[in-house]
Amino acid sequence: MKTPEMIKALAENPELMFEHKKGDWKRVVRISNNGYFYLDIYKNDELIPDSLGGGGFNGNVNAEYEWELVRVPVDFMTAIKAYAEGKKIRVVWGSDERIYGTKDKAYPILDNRGEGISVEEILNGVWFVED
Known part of the structure; x- marks a missing residue:
């Protein structure tokens, strides 16, 4: 799904997480307990420290990105x-x-x-x- 659809899905169900992968890079979008959108950026599965604390969508998320739901295992x-x-x-x-x-x-x-x-x-x- 594209970025606008992903944001709508998160707004409707804040427990979801979505990821976009491109090469060695991965972006994960989630909603915190207080309702804010958070963006974590990874390179080679290592969290980029600048993205700690939930980097905003300040030019690093394209509206045309394709996002996939992150499936979280349950018991x-x-x-x-x-x-x-x-x-x-x-x-x-x-x-x-x-x-x-x-x-x-x-x-x-x-x-x-x-x-x-x-x-x-x-x-x-x-x-x-x-x-």
Whole structure:
């Protein structure tokens, strides 16, 4: 998504984070607890000290940049609670990735292939809540 769409998404859900990567550079935009936009700039995955404290958008963010949502892993119980609240959840286990969509809570939890959650996914999977 482009920069204006990213800003709108952050304003609607301040818990999200987005990143833009170009070569060795990465920009991460987030909203702080007090509601301010923060921009952290990294080179080779090292935070540039000048960007500490949330550098502003003073000529370092282009409106045409493409941004990607930063997926933050959650524990299994957090994922299941989100599922119960009507959100989709995703699990990555080894080279496999499955999405569990929202269904009536009275039915088994099935993934995008029609299969249920495995014990291996519960114990060893990396879980995400899809927004």
